[in-house]
Amino acid sequence: MSKGINATIWNEYRHEKMNEKAASIYPQGMHTVIAEGLKVKGNITLATLDEPEHGLTEEVLNNTDVLIWWGHIAHGEVQDEIVERVYQRVLKGMGLIVLHSGHFSKIFKKLMGTSCDLKWREVGEKERIWVVNPGHPITEGIGEYVVLPEEEMYGEHFDIPQPDELVMVSWFEGGEVFRSGCCYTRGMGKIFYFRPGHETYPTYYNPQVRKIISNAVKWAAPIEREYPRYGNAQPLESMEDKSQ
Template sequence: MSPKMSAAPLRVTVWSEGRHEQQDAQVARLYPQGIHGAVAEGVRLNLGDEVRVRTATLDEPEHGLTEEVLADTDVLTWWGHIAHHEVSDEVVDRVHRHVMAGMGLIVLHSGHWSKIFTRLMGTTCTLRWRAERDRELVWTVDPAHPIAAGVPHPIVIDEQEMYGEFFDIPAPDELVFISSFSGGEVFRSGCTFRRGHGRIFYFSPGDQDYPVYHHPDVRRVIANAVTWAAPAAERRTPRLVHSETSWFEGEGVRS
């Protein structure tokens, strides 16, 4: 039975590098349990008994993303910034395989430049940025989308890093949010993609220097995205199937 249709809680793994809070006292004050801890708390507060949440970080063996952990994960959230290059290619291959088979992936803020996101997008995923204390307005452009449920228009984030266009990603399957900043910049800040059987959501608010992951509306978006990205069917890897010349029925036409 699909995790979306069963009574069993969604299995969520919240991953981050866990480096900034070790190296920067200000980040540690903002996120005493780590960025992963703040994201995990927001998911739990919004979804309660509907989820079972674990966290994982870069410095754990296999970055905390073993085959066993990923097999027990319906949705993975990903935050990285200063150590993308330290993420093992073997682990990236493993995460990629699980996404293609149906595991949901939520990529946050500077995770746009992670190995897993750039591989799934097939582009550089570069963008314009300005590391200043700016106000971000997150405008909903698809109010009927499940990820936008219960979200104000706009979300007002008083302190945030500026991300702006051009953002080198493929055209999103769905554009849910765009952001605007005091310098006149705009940014596609909430985008969905599908790769294989997996659903992917990129959401940009969340710099380590500001308390964005404590913002209730940002937490609501991430929780909505977790529910949206959960597998809709039993996980399976897309495969090449030889089809006989015959009426289209039976095992030969299933992917």
């Protein structure tokens, strides 16, 4: 998109206010650090749960090309009306990047149609994120793998639909593996789920993680085309009158 990409970064912004370790790593919130690492031409808007309409007003969403979503302990507080608003925007072409514990968000579960459940363990173990689709745009500038010295473990089975494209797979020090970079299309919108990003580890300062998120935003940006027409349609070619 030559005009630039308007990205909105949505963060629950609760852990950073309640957890001392999270606050020490992300004193201004994870959303601000994600924004600092986003290398995309265009405008960046920040939104959080406790703002009116969760910061996701119709005006904000109508001007958003790609929405980045991080949530964890307050999924249930997200209003269904706002979830539906985001859902409709995705169907009409807005990209959506779902990070880490956002797998349990109302919007991701609505788009996937499954429980999105998984195994987890928080002991600060090493994660190696393997690139399994090296020709994909999201992997541009990324080597064979990314190593995170400390992260929360997510393990299979991950109850999601089969990804349209599987881009990355994680291995953890404890032995588990996980589909950590998954691409989907819903309506006209592109969705990328990216696994790492627990609030008590400095994952969003990692240059490779920042590169992946930036690549994903570029990939998920909507294309310029008219929204498809649905419903009753007149024939494009002349044909016999079949109404009788």
